[in-house]
Amino acid sequence: MANTVIIGAQWGDEGKGKIADMLSEGSSLIVRFQGGNNAGHTIRVQGRETILHLIPSGILHSHTLCLVGNGVVLDPAVFLEEADKLAARGIDVSPARLGISKKAHLILPYHKQLDKAREAKRAGRKIGTTGRGIGPCYEDKAARVGIRAGDLDNPVLLREKIGHALLEKNALLSGLYHFEPLDPEKTAAELLALAPRLVPYLVDVEARIDEAAARGGDILFEGAQGTHLDVDHGTYPFVTSSNTISGNAAAGGGVPPSFFTRILGIAKAYTTRVGSGPFPTELLDDTGAYLREKGHEYGATTGRPRRCGWLDAVVLREAVRLNGFTDIAMTKLDVLQNLPALRICVAYEYRGQRCERIPQEEGALAHARPIYEEMPGFEDDISACGGFEQLPAAVRAYVRRVEELVGAGISIISVGPDRRQTIMR
DSSP, rough: OOOOEESSSSSSSHHHHHHHHHHHTTEEEEEEEEOOOOOOEEEEEEEEEEEEEESGGHHHHHTTTEEOOOTEEEEEHHHEEEEEHHHHTTTOSSSSTTTEEETTEEEEEHHHHHHHHHHHTGGGOOOOSSSHHHHHHHHHHTOOOOOOOOGGGHHHHHHHHHHHHHHHHHHIIIIISSOOOOOHHHHHHHHHHHHHGGGGGGGGGGHHEEEHHHTOEEEOOOSSSSSGTTTTSSTSSSOOOSOOTTHHHHHHHHGGGGGGGEEEEEESSSSOOOSOOOOOOOOOSSHHHHHHHTTBBBBBTTTTBBBEEEEEEEHHHHHHHHHHOSSEEEOOOOOOOOOSEEEEEEEETTEEEESSSSOOOGGGGOEEEEEEEEEEEOSOOOOOTTTTSSSSSHHHHHHHHHHHHHHHHHHEOOSBTTTEEEEEO
């Protein structure tokens, strides 16, 4: 039995969806353990693209059970919309195949209103939030005033909790941000109208995991965003609102840390970032534009163009350390085709000294200058390569050098967006 955690090793958008989809083929159970619908996982099978925001990527395999863990914040309407779109394509999204933890917290309209109001008021200090209410929902969870999925089965409790929450939320929305206050009864009624469809999905996720483990099945834990968007260990304050590192897979899925046998990091062959925040290797030139267009670097959730730059080995080394990666999947290696030279950031110049690790002070990374190592580029089309030795020598050298620099082996190489365009080492 292999219990695998999939973690983004950069700032998100590394191609976790494709790898999770591939590994789901050999898994009986897939658990999404953190984040919300501020992240999108894109899967391409035989030319058809599927974008998922809440439902685990294993849903495209008919034999899997897909669960949304307690660490996720769930927008009920978005979940149902996503399920309906999959069902329209003939994909089974019945409660027999898909479940939501009763402990998962729900995103309500007032969370989204607060998210948008705060971002608007930040003026020149915007975080780059998607405005989907993720942060305010996690705030309510920490403040112990959140609405949990299990509350959908208790209308009296649900109305009471929403009324209590809106006492504070409406004071903020109207008094500080000059937004229209929300009506507690209307808010509760809208949520309860969805309850008949949502309640059948509510399950004891931990029990389902225990049952799958007892049968000896492989279990996959799927993260969202990336390591350096972690609320504690990322480039604060330009981070998401949850812990994105492997240590949270246990808390967000309801299992002990000893449960995991493999921790797989997903890293692009270059680096991208969406929204605000420091990005030492960002390219604001033709090479950056080339990577964006050839790599189709536009957000699956927002459509925002991604910032693009050279591979940052310092960022990857820190991800290896934080997560304890057993191995790495390198994605989008084919995007580097036709670049005359490939550059890897091997260290930073910070405060006049060479720095091998990310500076810890807030804002420090914005002043770090990349120190590059240059390697030959390649012109060959590698999208049809089925084995590592079929790759051009320059490509193999690039992969091996990254392994040396970050201290982890690269076991999976993606040479194209389709499920089949993958090399297993």
